[in-house]
Amino acid sequence: MSSTSDIDSLIELMARLPGLGPRSARRAVLHLIRKRGQLLTPLAGAMQQVAATARECLNCGNVGTSDICDICDSEKRATGELCIVEDVADLWAMERSQVFRGRYHVLGGTLSALDAVGPEELRIPRLLDRVVTEGITEVILALNATVDGMTTAHYIADQLGERVRITSLAQGVPIGGELDYLDDGTISAAMRARKAL
Incomplete structure (x- = not known):
């Protein structure tokens, strides 16, 4: 298995986001890795928090x-x-x-x-x-x-x-x-x- 498989998986996931293709995803992931302390770690924490707490409003759908x-x-x-x-x-x-x-x-x-x-x-x-x-x-x-x-x-x-x-x-x-x-x-x-x- 490649030593960069985790990074490749992250790039592949990022490329699925609207407005990001494979090249843009690679650039974004590389930037996140370079700014691990300021961006990557807080982003991962925020994404985990949103994944656990986000829900659809029962009234309006927001x-x-x-x-x-x-x-x-x-x-x-x-x-x-x-x-x-x-x-x-x-x-x-x-x-x-x-x-x-x-x-x-x-x-x-x-x-x-x-x-x-x-x-x-x-x-x-x-x-x-x-x-x-x-x-x-x-x-x-x-x-x-x-x-x-x-x-x-x-x-x-x-x-x-x-x-x-x-x-x-x-x-x-x-x-x-x-x-x-x-x-x-x-x-x-x-x-x-x-x-x-």
């Missing part, structure tokens, strides 16, 4: 370290506004922009006939329950501007009917764009210019 995330638990966030996003990365992008102070609902994907993803595979039934039980007055559909995202937005709007005001992000979000890749200014402009569906 990721945190308790059953109910800090956003859902905050009384200051009980504004009657519920922002619907596709995944946690989109929620984090919205939070990074600091333009929304309500609560979120993470669907866990979008409707897709090709991939056999229907409403039951997503958190749409839970969303409908939350609208009633939490006294929601506005649902903001902050879904990616893709065909599946728009299909999902229209499905949710149909399901909610006239119960609440339904808005969606407007200017600034390009067709085919994804929230996680947008800058804070673009997200801010889109949030301010949201419109009824």
Whole structure:
């Protein structure tokens, strides 16, 4: 067995991360090894801690370290506004922009006939329950501007009917764009210019 098998395994695992290929993973691992005390050891400890404590919020689907995330638990966030996003990365992008102070609902994907993803595979039934039980007055559909995202937005709007005001992000979000890749200014402009569906 090679004396570098552990290092090769680490490189292989790092290469599986989004945005890292084999070459980038090799560079990252080499840097971590060179900075073992400052980076590698603390990173390994932090990863172990997150692996042991991370969980999905039972209410909205966000990721945190308790059953109910800090956003859902905050009384200051009980504004009657519920922002619907596709995944946690989109929620984090919205939070990074600091333009929304309500609560979120993470669907866990979008409707897709090709991939056999229907409403039951997503958190749409839970969303409908939350609208009633939490006294929601506005649902903001902050879904990616893709065909599946728009299909999902229209499905949710149909399901909610006239119960609440339904808005969606407007200017600034390009067709085919994804929230996680947008800058804070673009997200801010889109949030301010949201419109009824």
